[in-house]
Amino acid sequence: DSNTRPSLMVEYLWTPNWGVEVLAAVPFEHEIRTGGTKIGEITHLPPTVTLQYHFNPEGSVSPYIGAGLNYTFIYDEESKGPIAGSRLRLDDSFGLAAHAGIDFKLNERWSLGADIRWIDLNTDVTLDGADIGEAEVDPLAYGAYLLYRF
Secondary structure (H helix, E strand, O other), X not given: OOOOOOEXXXXXXXXXXXXXXXXXXXXXXXXXXXXXXXXXXXXXXXXXXXXXXXXXXXXXXEEEEEEEEEEEEEEEEXXXXXXXXXXXXXXXEEEEEEEEEEEEEOOXXXXXXXXXXXXXXXXXXXXXXXXEEEEXXXXXXXXXXXXXXX
């Protein structure tokens, strides 16, 4: 399911091409489905750290790619549909992250950009205390942003 949330990205560039970015976001909400049936909802907060490479940092158009790590806090699990009333629990998740985007320079300080992120979000699921398997959320997040360089 789709979800729109604001986020804050801070990147430190130690060379013109290489940087490390930290992503912080307002928590996201997702539906949990099995066989097309909605069985629950969760809220998750996915802080992510990414090592990034900028291909053309001095140009007016600068694509970049990145890879990193993510720790997702999962909370507010709620059972729905055929399992409504049961105690649904998903563990927090630690996994990989990938990031790609492009910056369009407006002037020396300001740019507009667009990006896509993938987070490896796999977690163990319990229902009324019994292990029932693993959930693979693995969200793709699309973004548009205004960038300011200090």
